[in-house]
Amino acid sequence: MSESADAALEAAFRDEWPRLIGATLRLVGDLQTAEDVVQETLLAALDRWPLLGVPERPGAWLMTACRNRARNVIRDNGRAHQQVRSLQPLLAAEGHAADVEPPDIPDDRLRLIAMCCHPLLQTDAQVALTLRMVAGLTTDEIARGLHVPVSTVAQRIVRAKRTLSTHRVAFANDQPDVHSRLAAIVDVIYLVFTEGYLPSAGETLTRSDLAAEGHRLALLLTELTPGEPEAWALRALTSFQLSRWATRVDADGMLLTLDAQDRGLWDRNLIADGVEALGRALDQALQTERGGRGPLLLQAQLAACHATAATFAATDWGAILALYDELIAVQDTAVVALNRAVAVAMAAGPAAALPLLDELADEPALRDSHRVGAVRADLHRRLGDMAAAQADYDRALHLVGNDVERRYLAAARYRSITGNSSA
Amino acid sequence: MSEYLLLGMRTAAAAELSPARTGRHVAASAAWHQWLRRWGLLQSFALAPSDQAWPAGSFGYPAQPRAFLVVRASGLAVADRLAAGWARVAGYDVQVLPLRDARGGDRR
Numbered sequence: 001m002s003e004s005a006d007a008a009l010e011a012a013f014r015d016e017w018p019r020l021i022g023a024t025l026r027l028v029g030d031l032q033t034a035e036d037v038v039q040e041t042l043l044a045a046l047d048r049w050p051l052l053g054v055p056e057r058p059g060a061w062l063m064t065a066c067r068n069r070a071r072n073v074i075r076d077n078g079r080a081h082q083q084v085r086s087l088q089p090l091l092a093a094e095g096h097a098a099d100v101e102p103p104d105i106p107d108d109r110l111r112l113i114a115m116c117c118h119p120l121l122q123t124d125a126q127v128a129l130t131l132r133m134v135a136g137l138t139t140d141e142i143a144r145g146l147h148v149p150v151s152t153v154a155q156r157i158v159r160a161k162r163t164l165s166t167h168r169v170a171f172a173n174d175q176p177d178v179h180s181r182l183a184a185i186v187d188v189i190y191l192v193f194t195e196g197y198l199p200s201a202g203e204t205l206t207r208s209d210l211a212a213e214g215h216r217l218a219l220l221l222t223e224l225t226p227g228e229p230e231a232w233a234l235r236a237l238t239s240f241q242l243s244r245w246a247t248r249v250d251a252d253g254m255l256l257t258l259d260a261q262d263r264g265l266w267d268r269n270l271i272a273d274g275v276e277a278l279g280r281a282l283d284q285a286l287q288t289e290r291g292g293r294g295p296l297l298l299q300a301q302l303a304a305c306h307a308t309a310a311t312f313a314a315t316d317w318g319a320i321l322a323l324y325d326e327l328i329a330v331q332d333t334a335v336v337a338l339n340r341a342v343a344v345a346m347a348a349g350p351a352a353a354l355p356l357l358d359e360l361a362d363e364p365a366l367r368d369s370h371r372v373g374a375v376r377a378d379l380h381r382r383l384g385d386m387a388a389a390q391a392d393y394d395r396a397l398h399l400v401g402n403d404v405e406r407r408y409l410a411a412a413r414y415r416s417i418t419g420n421s422s423a
Numbered sequence: 424m425s426e427y428l429l430l431g432m433r434t435a436a437a438a439e440l441s442p443a444r445t446g447r448h449v450a451a452s453a454a455w456h457q458w459l460r461r462w463g464l465l466q467s468f469a470l471a472p473s474d475q476a477w478p479a480g481s482f483g484y485p486a487q488p489r490a491f492l493v494v495r496a497s498g499l500a501v502a503d504r505l506a507a508g509w510a511r512v513a514g515y516d517v518q519v520l521p522l523r524d525a526r527g528g529d530r531r
Binding site: 009010042137138139 | 431433439440441443444445446447448449450451452453455456468470471490513514
């Protein structure tokens with residue numbers, strides 16, 4: 001097989017996974033059983049396809065095999081008689097030929113995402129369950145991505161399944177109000193993305209697998225909920241951020257800030273996708289009853305300001321500050337206030353931002369973060385107050401958890417002592 | 424050249440699968456089988472019925488037979504190497520059974 005055929009096959013399995021889980025769940029009603037049935041179907045494909053050839057429509061083969069296996073499981077469990085009779089019309093309509101294109105029920109995937117983000121589950125359980133059931137990552141892969149022990153992830157997933165089962169969250173009958181759950185779904189997907197894009201701990205700045213999964217889930221969400229502005233805003237935001245992926249660290253693994261990145265290496269396709277998604281998000285936001293722009297949409301607009309600026313000097317900091325003013329009106333958090341302070345520093349100069357940072361230093365949400373110290377150190381440096389800059393770099397270095405950021409801060413502190421800009 | 428039966432087995436409770444990794448395994452496994460055919464080493468094959476549930480411990484081994492290959496090899500050591508390749512690309516536990524010696528006569 002050629003490399004592109006290999007990649008297509010890999011993508012087909014990944015894309016089919018949530019469809020298969022959803023369709024099987026509809027039949028067997030239980031997440032664990034559905035996962036077992038889909039796993040066994042994948043193994044059957046792994047046994048058969050290399051010897052018999054890959055079917056013309058792999059997805060159709062997998063779907064039919066999954067449904068047949070699910071039907072066998074229902075029968076084997078002795079509960080079949082009544083259930084199969086009620087499923088008869090659906091099973092009869094399937095046909096027996098493996099190549100028959102099954103009816104696509106896109107709602108199954110959306111329903112699966114909604115189920116994984118069920119309000120009964122805690123956020124960490126929602127994240128783990130979404131990554132396993134929708135993205136198809138194994139417990140090992142999730143644990144590696146989130147930098148937590150495998151046993152922790154396994155427990156989260158088992159408990160989540162048990163919680164849903166205990167509360168009889170029935171997949172087939174559960175008609176989630178997607179609008180009411182969309183905020184949780186978007187939060188979970190963005191959490192997956194940001195944990196990959198800027199890990200809170202670890203040796204690397206980025207974890208490509210998690211960020212890529214977050215972006216893929218964002219694309220899937222727009223496919224499933226094309227009328228939701230927040231879904232398009234999420235897609236735009238992740239596209240813009242991911243477009244800078246290759247330029248965020250240099251050859252030695254050192255962090256590169258926006259002003260030092262080679263914009264020629266930014267991914268133009270992702271930026272174009274972000275611009276288009278942002279346009280759709282803005283159009284649809286205007287059509288909603290609220291008519292306003294949510295926090296995610298404003299963040300996507302902020303990301304667009306950076307992604308579409310030809311050079312760092314050409315960045316429209318005035319527009320960015322205006323967007324932060326809007327954002328803080330709808331999402332008054334310490335982190336937004338910190339980012340707004342950075343925009344103030346860029347638009348009006350470092351001296352204007354320092355008092356804002358002093359106010360933020362004792363905010364509970366930022367007290368244990370290195371970010372206030374890092375920003376304040378940079379502002380002091382720009383004002384020429386190297387002693388204050390070094391004190392703030394020391395505070396930031398004491399708190400930073402990511403190794404790449406630590407090296408960046410240590411190098412910046414060294415430069416503030418020596419005045420050597422190349423160190 | 425002798426003939427050997429390679430028995431591809433999986434444990435009943437298969438480890439958690441990653442769909443992406445399964446896709447890669449299918450591609451690698453297909454390439455491996457093509458290579459085997461191209462070199463005339465694959466005599467025949469058979470697959471267990473897809474919905475066949477073998478009792479645990481069948482064949483004195485806590486795994487289920489999933490696929491069977493009859494391969495030609497110059498000796499057991501070579502057959503073992505083929506088995507190791509198959510195990511690597513498809514994720515099987517592979518057992519090797521000598522079938523027939525090319526100089527005549529069944530080995531079983």
